[in-house]
Amino acid sequence: MTDIQKEIIRLKEEKNALVLAHFYQTIDIQEVADFVGDSFELAKIAQRTEKPIIVLCGVRFMAESAKILNPDKIVLLPASDAGCLMADMITPEDVIKMKEEHPKAAVMCYVNSTAETKTYCDICCTSSSAVKIAKSLEEDEIIFVPDRNLGAYVAEQVPEKKFYFYRGFCPIHNVVRAEEVEKARKLHPGAPVIVHPECNKEVRDTADFIGSTSAIIKYVEESVKKEFIIGTEIGVVERINKIVEGKTAYLLSHHLSCVNMKKTKITDVLNALQNMEEVIELDEDVMNKARVTLERMVSVN
Template identity: 40%
Template structure:
């Protein structure tokens, strides 16, 4: 089936199923273009709670579809490809959190949304890269905090808030692959460009040292900033899928990826063909057992309550 026909069939099935399509900013351009809403994890989490659709087709990775299912237990949540996982989420399991809790009975667990539902169920509150600083700053200062699982985002939060955190040593393989030498090369090649860098990047500290005016931002933060900035050129340090959205929201500006091969192959597993098949066959339905969903929902709602 050709792309135009696929798009027509997706739109027809979407209406027939009373469905909404949500897509992360790292998805393929054609998948972003078919979506009703494109955004980062925080925006997608909020949008999932607002929709009155019967079916949510989540064009992202597994933990994101789980989050939508947890927040919308009465809706059907579909993930077009079950193999769309996350290297960061796989770095930690519930037993790791339980072991820390046993050592810190008065501690608070902050779980980045890039975790499994089972890990979220062990947490007190969730966060995204967009609100991690706000979440940690809201917590009591006299209790230990376990931040899981991204060590680079944790270090960023620790630096900004001044709070000492216990940080799990997990990383995203894409962001960890963006090296200090990549930044240095782009700094030399584009001295007048603004630098936008995701706090999951392992080189974020180096970037701040080399370019004190660099902006550490979530994917959605990058989009908002680029749209309102007077600058015409930006170097972008995150997964390259964001470039499509940046060009859409800030037309006429130039966006240079720090690494053109900063690609999450998990994100790219979702295709238009798979979105069509997902709607046609109502596959693959993502469900979360109630004993996990209930405590995970509490942690997610505690995050969303911050605004």
């Protein structure tokens, strides 16, 4: 462990802070975190913690979700400029327009969205909970925002409902092509291809397994295979290669590195704890409305 990591651990204890890291964070950050998980797991931990300070190592919408679920706590985002390109693709006006076009539909919102966008939706979901949540809704029609790829994947699993998609996507996952899957299979014969549902349909259709980041790691842990081709952000590949003994994960495409997720450096985590910044502040009305959508999501699971 480096001196910076040791100091972060000391400060965590001194300040009674909880450090949460998304799987897409670099390994040195994952090593100092109290919990590493996907966005759904991080939201659940954030909801349950009794610690007064939460340091969210990820992107802005994750820190916003932690704040919404813990309005009385201090939530810190170590890298202020760590946004999410998908979350920024949709505005509340876009949601309002879709609701006007499909008044009978429930609005399901991927957590990868801003707090303000969430306030115009009925329920949130993560990639690990989306299918279950879509099935749980009373409505037969669902407006799914903002990720058209995850939305299409959910619609395939829930054919009894009618879906309307927004045009958003994750630029990191969406850019991967089926030819890259073919190439990776030739390079690593016999290795199953496991992809995230944010990948586009041509990639999903070639995969052996589709799942959230947590589901991908679980699949690798439980499989009898030794090698895997992973179609999600490189942080997951690094985590598998670090924590799953005797197995090797290969990155499906060199495109799979999220610039925003990598904006947080270990020194930013130290700075966040030393100087208590950036403190996430949200309008109370926005928090109250967005909380309903997040709490509904957690309660379905």
